[in-house]
Amino acid sequence: EPEVTQTPSHQVTQMGQEVILRCVPISNHLYFYWYRQILGQKVEFLVSFYNNEISEKSEIFDDQFSVERPDGSNFTLKIRSTKLEDSAMYFCASSEGSINEKLFFGSGTQLSVL
């Protein structure tokens, strides 16, 4: 079964550094998402992306965050200047379409900000 692939599985960075988390969505999918899960807490929506632009974002997704689909296969999340509170598991997801389509999630990137 096709799957969403995320790299790296673990990323350690220093506070204030920029990080880019990478995702390869399922090939025929059109909608892309980033979620995060702080340890012990619920999975939180960050952003959805369609047709090369953000379709919706949450309050968490501030100016420090950006997303990009640079080459038609990858989907990236950039955090410009990481903070300690950005430490979390970040999940990428994709879906075939927006109308009640199920989301397929990757296995996540564990980001640790020191």
Added chain:
Amino acid sequence: DAKTTQPTSMDCAEGRAANLPCNHSTISGNEYVYWYRQIHSQGPQYIIHGLKNNETNEMASLIITEDRKSSTLILPHATLRDTAVYYCIVRPWGDDKIIFGKGTRLHILP
């Protein structure tokens, strides 16, 4: 602003049916009920969804009450691999995102 209410945790014996309840008393006519689960350290996984009719697939059955104010996810023969957090989600028609609550932590006991 929680749209669903689920028990915090449940236990079920291996081989038995696991019945996970969910209350969604304020559900609107255009909102679907979705179930996802998250096995430890993995990404969420879609299980099933429905609007008003009962649904069944290879993973589970979804029973929605006639007034749509509650539903039950049934795993017919639970295995140890079904130990996970199960999320009941109400999703408006046409909304491309899903919003997770706290879910039910299901422990399958050997």
